[in-house]
Amino acid sequence: MRAFLLALVLCMLPLFAQAQVDSATAPPVFSNAAEEQRFHALTSELRCVMCQNQSLADSNALVARDLRKEVLQLMHDGRTDAQIKQFLVQRYGEFVLYRPRVEERTWLLWFGPALLVLAGAALVAVLVRRNAGRARGTVPADEPQEW
């Protein structure tokens, strides 16, 4: 019996060792799958302020870890996605949003590409009409020269 207990305890030792994950690098703990999905969706739409070409979800920077923790905390507090984004914008600026908000300052950014497409379409229309007009006006005679 004693040997059995000893063996059992020895078997359990690695479990204790595993439980001591460094709290700073430990992955966040989610209460359900929906929360996890929401967290991942939200953090991948936020830019890491330290390493500016990574999202908050991807980054391993010190501040990104803290911010992920903060985002999860705010989610637990019952804040909406918009409120969480606003929280970060107030502290770190508009820059944290991968998808900038539609406002006067960002109109050109949002609608500029559509304007370019419209300009291109107008150009094509003008060229087509001009060529069509020319073709109707002067139908080129058959080449007189025999080849």
Place this chain on the structure above:
Amino acid sequence: MTANRMTARRWLPLAIFIALGVLLAAGVWMSRRGDRDALPSPLIGRAAPEFKLQDLFDDTHVVRLEDLKGAPFVLNVWGSWCVSCREEHPVLSAFSATKRVRVIGYDWKDDPADAKRWLEQLGNPYWLVLSDQEGKTAIDLGVYGAPETYLIDGKGIVRWKHVGPLTDLVIHNELEPALALAEQRD
């Protein structure tokens, strides 16, 4: 097609090339600042967030923003783990030795023992050192990488921020004028 239109057409590629050149030059010109990667803080001109932090050298001494108001102060975010802070240290020490303004240290995400050892080895340039081991208050301040330096005026309004190590040039060209302005306002 008239001769006039022919010449216009000949110049078209050159015109496009020049327009493109101007566009690219404008891009280079707009990113001429050395610290162009630094995020502009949305806190400038707004009240600094309220905080409650421990004095690094005295756990029982809790410091609030209220306690520091009345005169401008410089808040320097650092950590013993931060390599650039070591580089910044002599510059900051020289500036704080002029006693121009209170220079307050903000020990960010650091072990207090390590922080104290760091200050002992290199010298303590700070009038007061606040300790934020968790880094929660730092989020309210918009801190994202040490070293960062804030100028907060006597009413608690953030007036200036610099990301990255301070240099004599930055102190002379940016911090001192901002400080003079903040003192005028008070």
